[in-house]
Amino acid sequence: MRMSSNPSLLIVDDDISFVRAAAEIARSISYDITVAGTVQQGEIWLKRETFDLAVIDLSLPDGSGLELVRACTRSGTDVVLVTGYPSVETAVEAIRTSLLDYLVKPIEPARYRALLESVAKRRSLPPPVAEQGWHGLIGASQALGMMITQIRRVAPTDASVLIQGESGTGKEIVARAIHAESLRTGAFVAVNCGAMESEQLASQLFGSESSDSGEGHGMLPGYFEQAAGGTLFLDEIGEMPMLLQGQLMRALESGVIRRNGGRSDIGINVRVIAATHYRTDRGHGSGQLRDDLFYRIGEFPIAIPPLRERSDDIVPLANLFLSHLNQRHGGRKSFTGTALEQLRRFSWPGNVRELRNAVSRAYIMAGSDTIADPLGQIRITTPLEETPSTLTIAVGTTFEEVERRMLMKTLEFFGNDKTKAARALGVSVKTIYNHLAKYQQNPAQTG
Numbered sequence: 001m002r003m004s005s006n007p008s009l010l011i012v013d014d015d016i017s018f019v020r021a022a023a024e025i026a027r028s029i030s031y032d033i034t035v036a037g038t039v040q041q042g043e044i045w046l047k048r049e050t051f052d053l054a055v056i057d058l059s060l061p062d063g064s065g066l067e068l069v070r071a072c073t074r075s076g077t078d079v080v081l082v083t084g085y086p087s088v089e090t091a092v093e094a095i096r097t098s099l100l101d102y103l104v105k106p107i108e109p110a111r112y113r114a115l116l117e118s119v120a121k122r123r124s125l126p127p128p129v130a131e132q133g134w135h136g137l138i139g140a141s142q143a144l145g146m147m148i149t150q151i152r153r154v155a156p157t158d159a160s161v162l163i164q165g166e167s168g169t170g171k172e173i174v175a176r177a178i179h180a181e182s183l184r185t186g187a188f189v190a191v192n193c194g195a196m197e198s199e200q201l202a203s204q205l206f207g208s209e210s211s212d213s214g215e216g217h218g219m220l221p222g223y224f225e226q227a228a229g230g231t232l233f234l235d236e237i238g239e240m241p242m243l244l245q246g247q248l249m250r251a252l253e254s255g256v257i258r259r260n261g262g263r264s265d266i267g268i269n270v271r272v273i274a275a276t277h278y279r280t281d282r283g284h285g286s287g288q289l290r291d292d293l294f295y296r297i298g299e300f301p302i303a304i305p306p307l308r309e310r311s312d313d314i315v316p317l318a319n320l321f322l323s324h325l326n327q328r329h330g331g332r333k334s335f336t337g338t339a340l341e342q343l344r345r346f347s348w349p350g351n352v353r354e355l356r357n358a359v360s361r362a363y364i365m366a367g368s369d370t371i372a373d374p375l376g377q378i379r380i381t382t383p384l385e386e387t388p389s390t391l392t393i394a395v396g397t398t399f400e401e402v403e404r405r406m407l408m409k410t411l412e413f414f415g416n417d418k419t420k421a422a423r424a425l426g427v428s429v430k431t432i433y434n435h436l437a438k439y440q441q442n443p444a445q446t447g
Contacts, residue, residue: 007120008032008049012042012065013057013082018105022055025109026116039063046071053100053119058083073300076153078119082107135177137170138320139313143305147174150302155181160252160297163275165304168351171275172235174304178273179231186230186270189223194239194427201428202244206251207259224257227270237274237297238288241430249293272297307348307355314344317352321359322371333363336372343374407435 009026013019014037023033034049036042039062042054046068054072056065058081065081072079084105101115133139134148154161155178163171172190179188193201207222223232234240240248251257252272256265274297278288307314318340326333335343339362348354362374391409407425411432414420422429 006030006032007052007116008034009116010034010036010042010045010049010051010054010056010077012036012039012054012060012068014038014061015057015084015105018057018082022107022112025113029113029116029120031116031120037061039065039067042068043071046077051077053078053080053116055080055082057081059085073154073157073159076150078153080115133320135180136173137177139310139316141310141312143310144313147302147304148177150300151177152181154178154300154302156183157300158271159300160271161273162294162298162301163273163304164301165275165277166306166351167277168353169304169306170352171304172233174302175231175233175235175273175275179233179271182231182271184230184271186228187226188231188233189227190233190235191223192235192426194236194431197422197428198241198244198430201240202247203260205244206247206257207262209259209262219259222257222259224251224268224270225266229269231271231273234272234274234297236276238276238278239427239431241428242290245290245293249290249296252293252296307351311344314346314348314355315340317355318343318359318374321356322363325360325363329363331363331369333366333369333371335374336370339371339374346375403435407432 007030009023009031011019011022011033012035013022019035023035026033031053034045034051036045037060039060042056042060042065045051046054051072054068054077056068056072056079058065069079069081078100080101080103082103082105100119103112137144137148151174161175161178163174165171165174175190176188191201191204196204203220203222205222205224207225208220234248251268255269256267258265276288318335322333322335325331343355343358350357358374362371365376391405407421410421410424411418414424418429418432422432425432
């Protein structure tokens with residue numbers, strides 16, 4: 001793994017004279033150079049290292065340089081394709097990929113140098129100031145810095161993004177950051193795929209038309225049309241019914257939609273960003289996502305680490321939340337050093353959302369301007385007695401068991417009314433049926 005602070009360049013070309021010239025210019029502006037002569041060698045280096053820029057020849061001894069573009073895109077590496085034998089076909093194919101530029105040999109040194117300087121300048125941008133944040137992302141951890149680098153690199157492209165993270169990690173904030181850094185001028189439209197029943201979600205996504213109303217009055221544009229030229233954020237896409245996933249897949253592949261009840265197709269220009277709390281390395285294989293849809297929307301996956309894995313972000317976040325509360329209420333409260341260390345050492349199973357709520361409670365309960373024991377008010381030392389409307393969960397209970405008990409308790413509370421239970425839990429009725437079917441298939445979980 002590279003430890004240098006210099007920008008890094010991977011040159012994949014079997015033309016020795018070109019490699020020497022390209023490397024010499026790059027070294028003059030402090031690039032670290034790595035050279036490969038074939039597609040296979042390029043693949044090995046891309047698995048081993050992360051590069052800021054890759055200059056790849058289109059025609060290599062063992063294949064096309066285009067084979068390396070996807071690997072570069074996954075790692076956030078900018079790509080410049082070069083060729084000595086340009087054609088309309090290769091130019092069109094290159095334009096369809098996520099490239100920084102497409103150059104024809106002999107390349108112009110000034111243009112090449114400008115590309116190198118542009119990438120180096122973007123790489124050297126300072127990390128976000130912990131107190132101010134960057135598009136709502138606040139912290140000082142290396143994990144957050146790496147994620148922001150991914151966002152900066154994928155945002156200007158048209159690649160579909162799949163965000164994975166536990167509840168409360170800030171998946172929508174990441175999606176909004178991608179939209180803000182993109183070149184798209186349309187709206188950012190967010191929808192929770194688990195909060196509506198199938199028919200309602202379909203109408204909201206694709207729109208609807210009714211022939212019963214007067215001309216034009218029966219047309220309701222859906223989220224796809226509302227996000228024209230912008231970004232459509234599909235939160236908890238794993239909760240979308242399978243039939244609707246098929247409709248979504250067709251829309252993404254064809255670039256057209258048809259309103260429910262409509263007779264004509266409507267072209268769409270929308271970037272789709274999806275999010276799920278399921279692990280993306282297995283979510284598509286567990287019945288949550290169709291395989292074809294998973295690979296279509298997962299072109300560029302971004303994993304948000306849970307807060308417990310980026311403890312350096314806890315103190316900046318806590319101080320920011322406290323600052324907001326002081327501004328809102330005209331206060332001057334602050335944490336002691338011991339309080340901040342207490343927060344930093346806590347595991348935060350509810351992630352950033354739980355931390356924000358804990359700071360709010362500590363602010364309310366503090367009897368002075370100094371907060372010394374922010375977790376004192378939320379520690380539960382003895383189990384609470386359950387009532388018809390409450391549920392007690394012991395530390396160490398698996399997520400699957402917590403989910404099962406919560407669902408069964410809520411159904412019991414609402415007299416097995418699945419519609420009311422779904423509304424209370426913030427999921428679709430279909431989701432409840434899916435979970436009940438799973439429990440029937442695994443009787444041991446229902447005991």
